[in-house]
Amino acid sequence: MKHNIKALEQRVVAALEDETNQGHPLHEVLEALWQYNQDQWSRMEHLIRVSDSYQDMMIQREKTLSERFDKHLRQLDKITRISDRYQTALREANLELEQASYVDALTGLPNRRKMLRRLKAEFDMRPESVRLAMIDIDYFKRINDEFGHLIGDDVLVSVGNLIELTVGELGHISRWGGEEFLVIFSQPDQAEVEACLKQLANTIRETHFESGDHAKIRTTISIGVSHYQAGDSADTLITRADDALYRAKNRGRNQVVFG
Ligand SMILES: Nc1nc2c(ncn2[C@@H]2O[C@H](COP(=O)(O)OP(=O)(O)OP(=O)(O)O)[C@@H](O)[C@H]2O)c(=O)[nH]1
Numbered sequence: 001m002k003h004n005i006k007a008l009e010q011r012v013v014a015a016l017e018d019e020t021n022q023g024h025p026l027h028e029v030l031e032a033l034w035q036y037n038q039d040q041w042s043r044m045e046h047l048i049r050v051s052d053s054y055q056d057m058m059i060q061r062e063k064t065l066s067e068r069f070d071k072h073l074r075q076l077d078k079i080t081r082i083s084d085r086y087q088t089a090l091r092e093a094n095l096e097l098e099q100a101s102y103v104d105a106l107t108g109l110p111n112r113r114k115m116l117r118r119l120k121a122e123f124d125m126r127p128e129s130v131r132l133a134m135i136d137i138d139y140f141k142r143i144n145d146e147f148g149h150l151i152g153d154d155v156l157v158s159v160g161n162l163i164e165l166t167v168g169e170l171g172h173i174s175r176w177g178g179e180e181f182l183v184i185f186s187q188p189d190q191a192e193v194e195a196c197l198k199q200l201a202n203t204i205r206e207t208h209f210e211s212g213d214h215a216k217i218r219t220t221i222s223i224g225v226s227h228y229q230a231g232d233s234a235d236t237l238i239t240r241a242d243d244a245l246y247r248a249k250n251r252g253r254n255q256v257v258f259g
Contacts, residue, residue, distance in 0.1 A: 008033055104175040106153055107160040115174035115182055119234045122186055131185040131193050131227040133171075134241040135163060135200075138220045138253040140179040147211050155209045155217060162207065166200040182241075190227065197223050197256045205254065220254035227258075 012033060015026045102114035110118070122130050137143075137159055144152040156179060163181055164173050170192065171185035185193050201221055208216035224245025226237050244259030251257070 005036060008036055107157050107175050109160050109164070109181075110172070110174040112174065112176050112182075115172070115176065115184065116234070118172055118174075119184055119237075122184060123234055126186065127232065128228050129186050129188045130237065131171075131187060131190070131225060132237050132241040133183040133185065133193070133197055134176070134224045134238075134245040135181040135183065136222050136245055136249070137179040138222055138249075140219070143217060143219065147217065151210075151212050151217070155219065158207070158209055159204060159219075159221070162203055163200060166203055167196060170196055182238075193225070194256070194258075197225065201254065201256060222248035222253045223256040224248055225256060225258045 008029070011029045015029045102110060102117075104111040119130070119132075137155070140152065140155075143155055156175075159179075160173070160175060160181060163183065167173055167183055167185075170187055171183045173181060173183045176182040185196075187193050201223065204219065204221045208218065211217045222245055224241045224243065224247065226240035226244060228237065240259040244257040247259075248255050248257040
């Protein structure tokens, strides 16, 4: 039963003023007032419950949002770390590629590309000291024909090692291509270069290279040498070393010719 509070108040006042309490029985009015309070209380409880569940909902939503935010942060962190690792790997791979592009795959020696750079650097620093030695294995085709290409490869590697060992600190060696090697000497002392190259020719001549069976392989090298002259460029110096090598071949091989 719904009660109007104003009307109830009037009934209470009237009941209290009626000393006889005959026309307005007080207990009925108080009953109605009690009922009214009960209704208000129930409504209040309902409101509190609604408010509580609303608060729970908001807390839950905040929690969910903050969890999502944390998750995104973690993912971002992971992506950043992956990206960092990827960039580092890429940098290393590029570096490796660049280094590989300067190395001859068979002998592990610097290749022609690397040597041209080095020659240019030497030319920029002290051109007048630069000497080149173009070294070519004599009749190398016969070694391939007789023992096979793989043994030919082994001989190439061994010759490369011997050149490197003999030249040592005096110069830089590279595989120029095929069975040709180029040495850059930044060495003003011609006699020292000459002695080094003659010793190298002797060493190769006296070496018995492995053939894979009982036979040992013997070979020789021809060497053409050029040294800086006024007005030279890297190209003209290489050409003169090539010409000197050509003459060494024509004169019967197994010798050093200075151009
Ligand atoms: N096994 C092997 N052989 C190579 C390689 N590069 C070039 N050759 C061989 O080297 C030989 C060079 O032959 P030629 O240019 O005729 O020279 P050569 O037989 O050394 O004779 P001369 O230089 O005139 O004394 C060829 O048979 C090429 O196939 C290589 O990487 N491995």
